[in-house]
Amino acid sequence: xxxxxxxxxxxxxxxxEARARGCIKLRRETIERIVRxxxxxxxxxxxxxxxxxxxxxxxxxxxxxxxxxRIDHVSxxxxxxxxxxxxxxxxxxxxxxGVEMEALTAVAIALLNVWDMVKKYEKDxxxxxxHTEISxxxxxxxxKTISETSAST
Numbered sequence: 001x002x003x004x005x006x007x008x009x010x011x012x013x014x015x016x017e018a019r020a021r022g023c024i025k026l027r028r029e030t031i032e033r034i035v036r037x038x039x040x041x042x043x044x045x046x047x048x049x050x051x052x053x054x055x056x057x058x059x060x061x062x063x064x065x066x067x068x069x070r071i072d073h074v075s076x077x078x079x080x081x082x083x084x085x086x087x088x089x090x091x092x093x094x095x096x097x098g099v100e101m102e103a104l105t106a107v108a109i110a111l112l113n114v115w116d117m118v119k120k121y122e123k124d125x126x127x128x129x130x131h132t133e134i135s136x137x138x139x140x141x142x143x144k145t146i147s148e149t150s151a152s153t
Contacts, residue, residue: 005065008096015145016069016093020103022137023086024111030121031080041117044085045078048110048117052076052089055109056102063105069095071102076110085114088140100139107137 026034034044041047056074060066073092078085089106091099111134115122122132 011096013094013096016095016099017143018100018103019090019140020107021086021088021140022107022111023084023135024114025084025133027122027131028083030118033121039117044114044117048113049076051113052106052110056091056106059102059105063101066101067097069093069099087111098142100142
């Protein structure tokens with residue numbers, strides 16, 4: 001068995017974008033608390049967005065075969081969809097490798113942050129989480145745009 005990082009040194013730097021999304025199912029009462037701003041640990045929306053930004057930047061620290069990339073932009077949008085809170089993250093960079101792992105990591109860690117912030121409200125009488133579930137983490141799209149200047153180099 002072996003393990004190695006892919007060599008991207010000969011690839012040109014191009015515009016890269018990836019969008020990822022995932023959801024966490026919560027009790028209706030928890031969703032209502034989030035919307036009303038009644039979570040003891042703070043504003044779930046703001047904190048989760050900051051967590052998404054930081055997680056995208058720290059992806060190579062968590063996944064050993066991910067190249068460190070110079071991220072140009074990260075955005076995070078959060079919406080309530082019935083009994084789910086969904087997070088969508090877009091990552092952009094001008095790099096030699098894609099940024100889908102950064103987008104996926106940002107979504108996953110932001111959803112874990114939501115769970116951490118609301119776990120007090122999600123536990124049942126036995127201290128279990130029968131309703132809480134993270135699901136549907138996936139890449140929605142990825143873009144690779146080769147400009148005329150990078151194509152000629």
